[in-house]
Amino acid sequence: MKVAASGLQAQSTRLRIVSENIANARSTGETAGADPYRRKTVTFENVLDSVADLSMVRVNDINTDQSAFKIEHDPGNPAADANGNVKMPNVEMLVEMADMREANRSYDANLQVVKQARQMINMTIDLLRS
Template identity: 70%
Template structure:
């Protein structure tokens, strides 16, 4: 089992960067499809995607890493809007809209972005420590 704390720190931060990158991609897809309707009358529109994280022990370093365990769909009801001219409108003129709440998506995006930036800062600090150690060995 590796006891190098800098290596473990880098593995943890890298796993978090990858997980938050996936989360940002899913949030971006949700935002991009927030007004996407079905193709035929009464058909279902885009369904909001969700990300589930899970912890995982790295056997080599003993570090607890994070990874995306599942990309699922939100089972919440679709919103309905009266739009009789829309090709996706049902017999009463209502169109089903995605179950995407822009406030929730913006909050998720902000949280994922901050987590990504924090982990990126950890990688930068670890790199500086490695460079400092190399400089000390040269002297």
């Protein structure tokens, strides 16, 4: 259950970051030529719990994606430069949706492990009562 709980926590963080990326997919800079929102990424690491002798997962770091910004021509935008071009976030909705789906499935898998462990514990307690 402890391993599954670490997976739940890691995937929960991943889902939060993906949601933040989606929410800011159109967030430009506040002034002309300013950099817009930069996509965030999550990296995980394997952690050994020496007391329980378990290999668990945890969030190692939350970084920013350094890929280039998209440029759109929108002269009416307050963030537009002298040529009417606006730097747009480097967030790709298709990538974010795929990442969200994968994180959601991983979260569900870990949740099923917790549910099965609880069910087995309850069955064991019922057997001991008999």
